[in-house]
Amino acid sequence: xxxxxxxxxxxxxxxxxxxxxxxxxGARAPIRVWNRACTIVPEFVGVNFxxxxxxxxxxxxxxxxxxxxxxxxFAPTRTFKGHTARATSAAPK
Amino acid sequence: MPRIAGVDIPSQKRIDVSxxxxxxxxxxxxxxxxxxAGIDPAKRAGTLxxxxxxxxxxxxxxxxxxxxxxxxxxxxxxxxxxxxxxxRGFRHMKGLPVRGQRTRTNARTRxxxxxxxxxKKGVKEMQR
Numbered sequence: 001x002x003x004x005x006x007x008x009x010x011x012x013x014x015x016x017x018x019x020x021x022x023x024x025x026g027a028r029a030p031i032r033v034w035n036r037a038c039t040i041v042p043e044f045v046g047v048n049f050x051x052x053x054x055x056x057x058x059x060x061x062x063x064x065x066x067x068x069x070x071x072x073x074f075a076p077t078r079t080f081k082g083h084t085a086r087a088t089s090a091a092p093k
Numbered sequence: 094m095p096r097i098a099g100v101d102i103p104s105q106k107r108i109d110v111s112x113x114x115x116x117x118x119x120x121x122x123x124x125x126x127x128x129x130a131g132i133d134p135a136k137r138a139g140t141l142x143x144x145x146x147x148x149x150x151x152x153x154x155x156x157x158x159x160x161x162x163x164x165x166x167x168x169x170x171x172x173x174x175x176x177x178x179x180x181r182g183f184r185h186m187k188g189l190p191v192r193g194q195r196t197r198t199n200a201r202t203r204x205x206x207x208x209x210x211x212x213k214k215g216v217k218e219m220q221r
Contacts (some may be wrong), residue, residue, distance in 0.1 A: 063177065065173055065176065065177045066177050066179070069177070069179055072180075073179040073180045073181070074177070074178060074179055074180075076180065076183065083210070
């Protein structure tokens, strides 16, 4: 079920404050965040983030298209390296 | 044979059914369009007068996105998800379910026909 519109989007206050501060001071350094559930609001456009994926930080540069998505959507938590390639049909019975 | 919204040529079926041959028009929308046009849904498509056909066509063209335009819109939405490299975009690229369904079993609609892997548990039993 989607979130009630009455509540508005979930934006983490700490993240929002950091973005506001960075914009105010003009700092370009990426903002490190763990809050993957935080929705990207228009104010975030043009900001560099480093979003935690459970192990490392993924670099995310926010563009206009990303508004409305959550930060975590851009930092994949799983690494799939493919299935093991078995010797095809040559395997003895 | 009436022509509505481009190439679509419904048939000798009831008009409410034949409208559904247009991509983007289902049961509900077909019903609503006919209601607005004031046409009996039980009428056969072929028996409609020119005026009635153009009334339907007008309603569909002005207030609904159908056919090629709709297909393009959907493709664009997916392309956007790919371009921003978000999770849903990855799932589209890989041809896996997008909305969090399980993939350990099922998910055949997205994954296509089963690709049996030799040597995996269960394969030997299948051959017997």
